[in-house]
Amino acid sequence: MEIKIYEGYNLEELIEKAKNELGEDIKILHYETVEEKRFLFFKSKKKYRLFVEPVDEEEITEPVLKFEELLEKVEDLIEKKIRNSLPKYAQGLASPENLPPHIQTGSVSSNILNEFTGDALHLVEQLIEKDVLPDVAKKIVSEGCGLDIDTNKWDLNTVTTKEAVIKGIKKHIQFTGSFENGSEGIQIFAFVGPTGVGKTTNLFKIASQLVIDKKKKVAVISTDTFKVGASNQARTYANILNIPFYSISESKKLKNTVEQLRKFDFILIDTVGRSHYDYWRLGEIKEILSSLEEEIKHILTISCNFKNEDAIEVVYKYQTFFPIHSLFFTKIDETLKPGLLLNLPVETKLPVSYLSTGQRVPEDLKVLNPETIASYLISS
Numbered sequence: 001m002e003i004k005i006y007e008g009y010n011l012e013e014l015i016e017k018a019k020n021e022l023g024e025d026i027k028i029l030h031y032e033t034v035e036e037k038r039f040l041f042f043k044s045k046k047k048y049r050l051f052v053e054p055v056d057e058e059e060i061t062e063p064v065l066k067f068e069e070l071l072e073k074v075e076d077l078i079e080k081k082i083r084n085s086l087p088k089y090a091q092g093l094a095s096p097e098n099l100p101p102h103i104q105t106g107s108v109s110s111n112i113l114n115e116f117t118g119d120a121l122h123l124v125e126q127l128i129e130k131d132v133l134p135d136v137a138k139k140i141v142s143e144g145c146g147l148d149i150d151t152n153k154w155d156l157n158t159v160t161t162k163e164a165v166i167k168g169i170k171k172h173i174q175f176t177g178s179f180e181n182g183s184e185g186i187q188i189f190a191f192v193g194p195t196g197v198g199k200t201t202n203l204f205k206i207a208s209q210l211v212i213d214k215k216k217k218v219a220v221i222s223t224d225t226f227k228v229g230a231s232n233q234a235r236t237y238a239n240i241l242n243i244p245f246y247s248i249s250e251s252k253k254l255k256n257t258v259e260q261l262r263k264f265d266f267i268l269i270d271t272v273g274r275s276h277y278d279y280w281r282l283g284e285i286k287e288i289l290s291s292l293e294e295e296i297k298h299i300l301t302i303s304c305n306f307k308n309e310d311a312i313e314v315v316y317k318y319q320t321f322f323p324i325h326s327l328f329f330t331k332i333d334e335t336l337k338p339g340l341l342l343n344l345p346v347e348t349k350l351p352v353s354y355l356s357t358g359q360r361v362p363e364d365l366k367v368l369n370p371e372t373i374a375s376y377l378i379s380s
């Protein structure tokens, strides 16, 4: 609290002066009179001393918030900030229609009930049970539907529910097919993604298939010089396959090494797992790969047991660093609700490539196609 003191011979003028200086809303705390001593011949003169406290502007306009209200305001601000930082497709996630089924309100179910009937309705519900987002489930199922005249709702016009799902998947998801079917000449793939999702293991599953089944010339480069033992793990796999292995952490060295490997069919680059919030370290990976960026196909490896919101966030953040060639799903064996297989490609429009079904190298790997995805979402 700051108190100002004004002195003068006219009280009104002092108040006016205080208002001019401090604003109309001053608080007058106190005033006193002082007898001013003068020389013999002159009468003593009455002097005023005025004590004034300026009033804080915020105090006038904003009533004091209770703690709970303040907390609510802060939460709103944070939510708004997070929502705005997401891409368009992710911004609607918190709307009731996109919430996972266990926290959906009745209105979402009634919305589905109003649009679908019979087997189609049952199918939409089945997909939502597997954590497929309601909007994605509706999109996929409607492709296999026709309008039922009696009810004026959508019902399946395919023989089986699986056929309906496959039809929807074909319409909304792109498939790269297996990597050996790519373009002519050398192909360079870099496996990027969050920590521990299975990049190294699955890179070597691909390497094994290319070397053993397809008789291709493959070399592996690891840029993961950060994690203790990472390079040894990869080197052991490479030794088993009897293929060249390099551990490199510099962009220039990477380029030179690739130049020497031009006669190979495939170069597979393993990168260190990084949190999608760790921009600094993601920048480091980008820097190492930068000299070959246009030639590299960046494979984003994602675990099927990620939550929808987290996975979409991972894709969005990684996309700001790398042009993503395809989504490589792992750990399907660790979840009973693999809705991500549909949600992620439908929402992000990124193509999908492979699915890792377990830890065994090289057996536990499938090239993704509509039938495979459908088999994990529909039992019959």
Ligand SMILES: Nc1nc2c(ncn2[C@@H]2O[C@H](COP(=O)(O)OP(=O)(O)OP(=O)(O)O)[C@@H](O)[C@H]2O)c(=O)[nH]1
Pocket: 194, 195, 196, 197, 198, 199, 200, 201, 202, 224, 227, 230, 271, 272, 273, 274, 330, 331, 332, 333, 334, 356, 357, 358, 359, 364
């Ligand atoms: N259950 C299961 N485990 C898997 C699958 N794919 C990989 N793993 C296991 O996941 C663990 C981590 O695999 P890594 O290949 O080291 O993962 P990474 O992404 O290279 O990890 P960082 O390099 O540390 O980021 C290992 O124990 C793998 O055997 C899968 O499809 N299912």
Ligand SMILES: [Mg+2]
Pocket: 199, 200, 201, 224, 230, 270, 271, 272, 273
């Ligand atoms: Mg690794």
